[in-house]
Amino acid sequence: MWLKLFFLLLYFLVLFVLARFFEAIVWYETGIFATQLVDPVALSFKKLKTILECRGLGYSGLPEKKDVRELVEKSGDLMEGELYSALKEEEASESISSTNFSGEMHFYELVEDTKDGIWLVQVIANDRSPLVGKIHWEKMVKKVSRFGIRTGTFNCSSDPRYCRRRGWVRSTLIMSVPQTSTSKGKVMLKEYSGRKIEVEHIFKWITAHAASRIKTIYNAEHLKEEWNKSDQYWVKIYLFANLDQPPAFFSALSIKFTGRVEFIFVNMENWDNMSYMTDIGIYNMPSYILRTPEGIYRYGNHTGRSNMILD
Numbered sequence: 001m002w003l004k005l006f007f008l009l010l011y012f013l014v015l016f017v018l019a020r021f022f023e024a025i026v027w028y029e030t031g032i033f034a035t036q037l038v039d040p041v042a043l044s045f046k047k048l049k050t051i052l053e054c055r056g057l058g059y060s061g062l063p064e065k066k067d068v069r070e071l072v073e074k075s076g077d078l079m080e081g082e083l084y085s086a087l088k089e090e091e092a093s094e095s096i097s098s099t100n101f102s103g104e105m106h107f108y109e110l111v112e113d114t115k116d117g118i119w120l121v122q123v124i125a126n127d128r129s130p131l132v133g134k135i136h137w138e139k140m141v142k143k144v145s146r147f148g149i150r151t152g153t154f155n156c157s158s159d160p161r162y163c164r165r166r167g168w169v170r171s172t173l174i175m176s177v178p179q180t181s182t183s184k185g186k187v188m189l190k191e192y193s194g195r196k197i198e199v200e201h202i203f204k205w206i207t208a209h210a211a212s213r214i215k216t217i218y219n220a221e222h223l224k225e226e227w228n229k230s231d232q233y234w235v236k237i238y239l240f241a242n243l244d245q246p247p248a249f250f251s252a253l254s255i256k257f258t259g260r261v262e263f264i265f266v267n268m269e270n271w272d273n274m275s276y277m278t279d280i281g282i283y284n285m286p287s288y289i290l291r292t293p294e295g296i297y298r299y300g301n302h303t304g305r306s307n308m309i310l311d
Contacts, residue, residue, distance in 0.1 A: 036080045040072045047087070048072055054086040056147055056248030058204040074242045076286050089146070095138065096145045099152035103159035110152070111176045112187050116256050118149045118210060119176040123168050126156045131171040131197060139199050144206065147248040148256065175206055177213065178258050203248075210251035217266045220273040226264065227280060233262040234293055240266045240277075241286035 156163035173192035254263035288299035
């Protein structure tokens, strides 16, 4: 238990060091400090969408720039370093590796027997075209890979018997996600049933399923009960935000640490009682709180900063 806690704290320490190093690079290349705030109003529609993509938030159904800008503002302060990183990543042209499954056993070993990650697999039925074309699939792979979601292609011509047994008679998309909160739980396979075969709609489907595994709190009474509860989880991470669901990276992390760390999302969109928030030291949105037997740690609003709250 203490070894797991040590590695989790080491992870946050590495983030801090990398943030300082990254800030120095940005200053050297642009003459601007990475922690300098950016006003989203001054950004173009395309740049705003790029920021949301890097934060793991979907923007389908938000056709107006004003709506996209408000979502950026809700998801946290934007700094020069994040903007610089997002634009650099958008410009990068290198391809992301994706697995080509050779058959049933290969698929089972990597997807169905994996308990600590998410897979997105494109199944190509016999004598059929893929559901997602080559260009859009490459965009999809790049989009989800930044959040630790692995991708692959299963061509039924390599194992037609397995596809028939699975009922894969038409080309489709399959998502795998651990079914339970235990580290050895079963893996659940979900098939995409959406009508729109677009990257943003598929991404929204992925994040919705991943987020459904996270405990979500909607009111102060539930939060107070959860905050004071003692259970099997020694380490808990809370995200307080004015969002309808947690970002993709938060959901992906919750699966990576299945059975070891509990991830809790506090949906503040319709909050009617803020007094309890100040009682537990939450003053800004979004806020990330790490609770351990040693104390409570808050990841600050500024990149690379973490503060300890005495319990």
